[in-house]
Structures are given as structure tokens and as C-alpha cells.
Amino acid sequence: MSSWHEFIFMGKHGAYVWSSYLMTLIVLLGLFIGFRMMLKSLKQKAQQEAKAPSGERTKARKLKVSPTE
Amino acid sequence: MILTLLKRELKVARRNWIGLAIPLLFFIIVVSLFPFAVSPEAPVLQKLAPGVIWVAALLAMLLSLEQFYRSDYQDGSLEQLLLMSSPTSVAISKILAHWLLTGLPLVILSPLLAVLMQINYGSAGSSHTWVLMLSLVLGTPTLCLLGAVGMSLTLAASRNGLLVSILIIPLYVPILIFGASTVTASLENMRYNGELAILGAFLLIAIVFAPFASGRALKISVG
Amino acid sequence: MANAWRWFHQLGSPKYLFQKTGQWLPWIWGATLILLAVGLYYSLWASPIEVRQGQGHTVRIMYVHVPAAALSMIAYIAMAIAATVGLVWKMKMAFAAVRSIAPVGAAMTFLALFTGSVWGKPTWGTWWEWDARMTSELLLLFLYLGYIALHASFSDRSKADKAGAILAIVGVINIPIIYLSVKWWNTLHQGYSVTEEGALDPAFQTPLFLMLGAMYLLFAALVIMRLRAEIILRNQKARWVTEWATGQSTERGDA
Numbered sequence: 001m002s003s004w005h006e007f008i009f010m011g012k013h014g015a016y017v018w019s020s021y022l023m024t025l026i027v028l029l030g031l032f033i034g035f036r037m038m039l040k041s042l043k044q045k046a047q048q049e050a051k052a053p054s055g056e057r058t059k060a061r062k063l064k065v066s067p068t069e
Numbered sequence: 070m071i072l073t074l075l076k077r078e079l080k081v082a083r084r085n086w087i088g089l090a091i092p093l094l095f096f097i098i099v100v101s102l103f104p105f106a107v108s109p110e111a112p113v114l115q116k117l118a119p120g121v122i123w124v125a126a127l128l129a130m131l132l133s134l135e136q137f138y139r140s141d142y143q144d145g146s147l148e149q150l151l152l153m154s155s156p157t158s159v160a161i162s163k164i165l166a167h168w169l170l171t172g173l174p175l176v177i178l179s180p181l182l183a184v185l186m187q188i189n190y191g192s193a194g195s196s197h198t199w200v201l202m203l204s205l206v207l208g209t210p211t212l213c214l215l216g217a218v219g220m221s222l223t224l225a226a227s228r229n230g231l232l233v234s235i236l237i238i239p240l241y242v243p244i245l246i247f248g249a250s251t252v253t254a255s256l257e258n259m260r261y262n263g264e265l266a267i268l269g270a271f272l273l274i275a276i277v278f279a280p281f282a283s284g285r286a287l288k289i290s291v292g
Numbered sequence: 293m294a295n296a297w298r299w300f301h302q303l304g305s306p307k308y309l310f311q312k313t314g315q316w317l318p319w320i321w322g323a324t325l326i327l328l329a330v331g332l333y334y335s336l337w338a339s340p341i342e343v344r345q346g347q348g349h350t351v352r353i354m355y356v357h358v359p360a361a362a363l364s365m366i367a368y369i370a371m372a373i374a375a376t377v378g379l380v381w382k383m384k385m386a387f388a389a390v391r392s393i394a395p396v397g398a399a400m401t402f403l404a405l406f407t408g409s410v411w412g413k414p415t416w417g418t419w420w421e422w423d424a425r426m427t428s429e430l431l432l433l434f435l436y437l438g439y440i441a442l443h444a445s446f447s448d449r450s451k452a453d454k455a456g457a458i459l460a461i462v463g464v465i466n467i468p469i470i471y472l473s474v475k476w477w478n479t480l481h482q483g484y485s486v487t488e489e490g491a492l493d494p495a496f497q498t499p500l501f502l503m504l505g506a507m508y509l510l511f512a513a514l515v516i517m518r519l520r521a522e523i524i525l526r527n528q529k530a531r532w533v534t535e536w537a538t539g540q541s542t543e544r545g546d547a
Contacts, residue, residue: 004467008347013350013414016496017353020356020407022519024407027399027403028514031514038525039377039517039521042521043537044537045528046536046537049528100522222458223442228445232441236459239431240463243466243473271469282462286458291454
């Protein structure tokens, strides 16, 4: 690479090269943010459940007998 | 054991004969759309024929899959069957019944479609029709076997009609490739033994793996 | 050996796995970012253009395309291995891993297709070619989406896990068959493959290997992130999850 101009335009293929890298960035960043938000919302949910009065919690637990356990 | 199960399947199917006829009707109607959409000229139709007939056969097999499993699962008789005999033999009986009642009729009906699609255009005999039937004889059982795995997996799922198609169609691609190209090779007056042999190999591989996988899947769906 | 076996069993415990991955994750991210920075520097700046085939700067697309394509295959194989572990040893965390690999693998497959298509336009003059590799990659994407759709269609998670595991194993048996069939079909219709690769010039190897390493690590990091969310999702009622969420526990598994 000899100049910034060449770096940006990549010969005459700037659109192709940059769109590839940009799409990769968008998709991977999307996964990163999505997974982070998923964990965060689960954490909040668990916090809310912990705050709820204990009587309600046991009731909810009884209702949700998960077959996976 | 498998024979008893098979007899039961056939007996159940006899009560639901119209459900069995619908996929066959679909097979014919879909193929007859192509002359309207493309062109009624014989050379064009002949070129399209292998692909069109094979795709239609594949879709008809997928459509017919549901009735061999769905009602048995819903009324609980599948659970009883699995209590009485091994899951693999239940799967084998269902696959056999599916082929006998859908695959075999498709093979028998295919000469009619060969006529509609002008498959023997420009050749004196009807050798291409025989090749088409042969490719379907070797290919449709594999479609049944793979379809059984997909159907057994989706039995307990909440949405299933199209789900099974999504799961199974990618796995059907190799069969479609070699099934259609057997007929194409015949149309181009080339040797088609290799393609038939590969279809046969797919069938053998599927016979080894699919009944077991389908049995496991049935067990998961019910258990 | 006995130690390794015990460790393997410990990984089956959601709490242990969550804590361990929480400890690993910062290190993996750190290594990823370093490799990625160096790799991007080489792939976008400090590497020559392709002259022999006249690709020019488009050769730089290879540095994201090849890692994505490689990972799309490896991810599916990893899914099938985890699925087998889950079915044979009845290990629930293996099923969680299968479910966590699927979206990242699907994303890699999509990226391989997208960058391949963008690369194809200037080199072959077309966005899409029914080339053996691209077609197999497309079918692989369908397999990933099929798994995700199947898993999402069950109300009972353990059924979804087992059905999905069987699908992953059936799929992995089929991948070579699909690939060889498509390759045969492609040579029949075109007689050549557009993605035939010659020996790679050493000048292109440095950025490629750097990017391969970076993308592998990035993949691992994303899968672990998804896995951690999946573990919490599956153990919402466990006491250690409540402790983790409210920060009562001394150990912080957060990263």
C-alpha cells in the first residue's frame, strides 16, 4: 500500500473490498451485542425474581415444573 | 414383527385412501403446469422433463410424509407401538408403508408424466421412460428414509408442516442431482450406469443409518 | 488421563462451566483483538496486491472469506461432535454448546457466501456462480437454519436438544455427500471450477494465517458468550444464578 488514497479506493475495487469487511464487522458486532444483551436481560430477570417476595417465588417454582430437570 | 407392523400400517392407510391419493394428484398437476409456464414445444419440454418430474416427485414425497406419522402421534398409538416393539422396527415399518403407498405409485404413474413431458421425443422406442422409472425406483426409497428421519424429529414440534421441508430438502439435493442426471444422460444418449450406481449407494447408506436415526427420533418425540 | 476425565465431567456442571468460561473470556478477547489488529494491518495495508491473475486489491477479500468459509465447516463439525457427546453421555451442557455454536456458525456461513459473492463480481464478473463450493455453502446455511428452526419449534427444551442433536449428526454425515455430489454436478455442467486455487504466494500467507487465527479466536469468544447466556437461560431457577445476578457470591463470573 503506497498511499491513503490507494487504501481508500483499493485500485478501483474499493466498494468490493470495503463492503466485505464492513459486512463482516456488522454481522460479528451484531452477534456480540445480541449475546451481551441476552445475558444482561437474563441477569436482570434473575435479579427481579430475587427481589420478589419469597412466597411468590416458591409458588412460581411449583407451577413451573420443568421436564428438563 | 416388522411384517405385523407393516400390516397395521397398510390397514390404517386403507381407511385414509384419499389422503394417499392427494400427493399423487399433486405430482401430476404440478408437472402439467410446466407446459403452460414454459412452452408446449416438445424439445423444450423434453429438456426440462428429468428435472421437473424429479422435483415434483420429491415434493409429493414430502407432502405425503405427514399422514404416516401425524395421526399416530396425536392419537397415542405411536406410543403404544413403541412400547410393544423396538423403535427401529417401528421406523422400518413406517418407511416401508410410505414407500409402498406413495413411492411405488409415483413410479407407476411416472410413464404418464413422461408422455406429458414428451420425454421420448425424437426417439423410436420408449427407453427413456424406463430409465426414468428405474431412477425413481432407486431414488424414492432414499427419499422415504431421509424423510422419515425429518418427520420423526419434528413430530413433537409445534409447527411442523413446512419445518420438515426445510430440514430435509438440503439433504435431498444429492438424490435430486443424480436422479435427474440419470435421465438427462439417457436423453443425451450417454451411459447412465454410474449415476444409477450412485443412487443405489445412497440408498444403501440411507438403509444403514436412517431407520436407526428415525427410531431414536420417534422415541425422543414420544418420550 | 484420570484428571482429564474428571475435568470433562466438571465441564458438565453449569455452574463450573459458567465460572470457568467467565475466567477465560477476557483472555480470549484480548488475544483476539491483538491478532485481529495485526491481521487487519497486514490484510488491508501491509500486503501486496495480486498481479498474476489480475485480481489487484480484491485479493484482500480472501482474508475474511477464507476464514469464514473454514469456520462455517468446522463449526458444523463441532456441533455434531457436541451433539454426539450430549446424546451418548447425556451431558446437558453439550446440548447447550450445540445450540450456542449454531447461530455463530450460521453467521460465518452467511459471511462466506456474502464475501464470496462480492469477490466473485470483480473476478468472474458475476455475483453468483453455481460453483461447487458456493452451492455447498448455501446448502450448509440451510442446514444451520434448519437446526435453529427445529430447536425453536419445541416447547420442551430437552426434546428440542435431542432432536436438534440428531439433526446435526445426520447433517454432518450428509455434508461430504452433498459436497461431492454438487462437485460432480458442477463439473458436468461447466467442466471447471471457478474457485480453483493454485499455490498461495508467501506474501499472501502472512495476512491469511493471521486472519485465520484471529477469526478462530473471535468465533470461540462469540460461542462462549452465547454459551454463557444459554447456561443462565437453562438454569434460571438455580440458586447460584440468583447469587450471580445479585452479586451476593464472592466469585464474579461476569466478564
